Amino acid sequence: MTGNCHVRFLEGWETATSPRLLDYASCERVFRPALVGKPIVVLSNNDGCIIARSNEAKALGIRMGEPFYKAKALIQAQQVQVFSANFTLYGDLSARVMNSLAEFTPELEIYSVDEAFLNLTGFDRANLNAYGRQIKRSVEQWTGIPLSVGIAETKTLAKLANHLAKKSKKANGVLDLTHSKYRKDALQQVKVADVWGVGRQYAEKLNSKGIHSAFDLQQADDAWLMHTFPVPLMRTVQELRGVACLSIEQAPLPKSLVCSRSFAQPEENLDRLKESVAAYTAHAAERLRKAGMACHRLLVFVQTNRFRQSAPQYANSTSIALITASQDTSELIQAAHQALRHIYKEGYAYQKAGVMLLDLVPFNAVQGNLFDPLDRAKRSVLMSAMDQINQDFGMGAIRYAAEGLRPRWRMKQEHRSPRYTTCWSELAQVNT
DNA sequence: TCTGGGGTCCTAGGACCC
DNA sequence: TCTGGGGTCCTAGGACCC
Numbered sequence: 081m082t083g084n085c086h087v088r089f090l091e092g093w094e095t096a097t098s099p100r101l102l103d104y105a106s107c108e109r110v111f112r113p114a115l116v117g118k119p120i121v122v123l124s125n126n127d128g129c130i131i132a133r134s135n136e137a138k139a140l141g142i143r144m145g146e147p148f149y150k151a152k153a154l155i156q157a158q159q160v161q162v163f164s165a166n167f168t169l170y171g172d173l174s175a176r177v178m179n180s181l182a183e184f185t186p187e188l189e190i191y192s193v194d195e196a197f198l199n200l201t202g203f204d205r206a207n208l209n210a211y212g213r214q215i216k217r218s219v220e221q222w223t224g225i226p227l228s229v230g231i232a233e234t235k236t237l238a239k240l241a242n243h244l245a246k247k248s249k250k251a252n253g254v255l256d257l258t259h260s261k262y263r264k265d266a267l268q269q270v271k272v273a274d275v276w277g278v279g280r281q282y283a284e285k286l287n288s289k290g291i292h293s294a295f296d297l298q299q300a301d302d303a304w305l306m307h308t309f310p311v312p313l314m315r316t317v318q319e320l321r322g323v324a325c326l327s328i329e330q331a332p333l334p335k336s337l338v339c340s341r342s343f344a345q346p347e348e349n350l351d352r353l354k355e356s357v358a359a360y361t362a363h364a365a366e367r368l369r370k371a372g373m374a375c376h377r378l379l380v381f382v383q384t385n386r387f388r389q390s391a392p393q394y395a396n397s398t399s400i401a402l403i404t405a406s407q408d409t410s411e412l413i414q415a416a417h418q419a420l421r422h423i424y425k426e427g428y429a430y431q432k433a434g435v436m437l438l439d440l441v442p443f444n445a446v447q448g449n450l451f452d453p454l455d456r457a458k459r460s461v462l463m464s465a466m467d468q469i470n471q472d473f474g475m476g477a478i479r480y481a482a483e484g485l486r487p488r489w490r491m492k493q494e495h496r497s498p499r500y501t502t503c504w505s506e507l508a509q510v511n512t
Numbered sequence: 513t514c515t516g517g518g519g520t521c522c523t524a525g526g527a528c529c530c
Numbered sequence: 531t532c533t534g535g536g537g538t539c540c541t542a543g544g545a546c547c548c
Binding site: 147 | 515517
């Protein structure tokens with residue numbers, strides 16, 4: 081028997097079309113225990129809109145995805161605590177939770193910043209529920225982050241169990257559905273749109289054929305499904321039936337890597353776009369080196385604000401192939417600037433730009449090139465030195481002049497909490 | 513007035529070759 | 531030169547996920 085355990089903390093969010101919330105509120109509370117029980121909201125990059133609310137803030141009627149300025153009066157009147165998204169802090173707390181979870185399984189898959197799968201194959205089936213409670217209790221005690229646990233034979237069922245564990249008072253954060261007589265009942269309770277692998281498009285199509293619950297989907301006709309939907313949905317259905325199609329995977333190598341941002345203000349000027357693209361490239365390259373990878377292709381994209389339909393619209397992208405796979409920041413910045421010059425058109429108010437590093441390969445497996453103009457061994461030493469300095473003194477302590485000195489395009493983050501766990505100077509701001 | 517950022521997989525279709 | 535059939539590779543786009 082395979083036992084899959086799905087753990088979720090912080091809660092998840094979804095795309096703009098069906099916003100759920102990201103409960104980063106619990107991260108903020110770890111260092112400000114006085115905030116427990118108080119209303120909290122977390123803002124998106126640029127402090128534009130609300131991407132997370134604590135239960136107390138929800139109760140006040142603050143909506144998910146609501147523009148900050150619209151909720152401002154209510155927020156002030158009710159003394160709601162406001163935070164800019166602090167992804168550095170959330171990422172670090174996430175790593176601590178993952179390390180704690182690793183104590184409970186020989187095989188841990190870090191699925192996202194706030195989710196993990198634990199392989200419990202071979203564990204005592206009768207005691208899985210108790211084991212789930214032990215995980216929840218221990219990790220919460222060690223990290224201060226609340227979590228919920230779902231257990232079942234397949235990953236899809238484990239996710240579904242977790243979904244119910246959070247909602248059900250009786251489950252109290254832990255639900256084991258392995259060989260459970262409540263299985264049918266559980267599947268009937270979950271809307272098909274809430275099944276992992278069923279998005280909005282599929283849900284609409286399924287609903288129109290009378291398939292509304294996870295149970296309906298589990299019972300659906302195979303021939304019809306195969307004919308109507310792409311292959312991955314059939315895997316989902318099999319998983320709902322208890323047939324494992326997805327294995328627990330440990331740290332699969334990334335295939336691509338993206339860094340992109342919306343600007344605080346629209347940007348028309350090529351030089352400033354070049355600065356932002358250089359900075360995104362530098363950031364992406366740093367992550368690339370950290371992953372031990374190099375890229376064969378680099379893509380740059382720019383776009384105007386698609387919500388402002390009255391303004392002229394333009395979006396484009398292009399990629400540059402690199403003869404030798406690279407992780408060298410200056411080489412990548414050069415390529416990025418070359419790509420940007422190709423797609424830049426004057427007279428548009430750009431709202432967003434981004435850099436994608438594609439066709440990644442492990443750095444130690446990079447094919448050399450006889451006519452390579454770069455001394456890569458030397459460059460590599462330079463990159464390591466830069467990364468070390470930035471790690472010790474904070475992100476951006478040392479950077480390329482091409483990134484600009486006082487970047488106007490930097491994000492607005494007026495309400496960011498300190499990076500308590502990753503920056504000594506900010507730790508001093510701890511306030512209880 | 514505001515509307516994030518970072519990923520994967522599958523499929524269709526065009527280019528090119530034999 | 532014309533023809534059909536079939537293969538591979540690449541790209542773009544759309545679905546999904548967090």
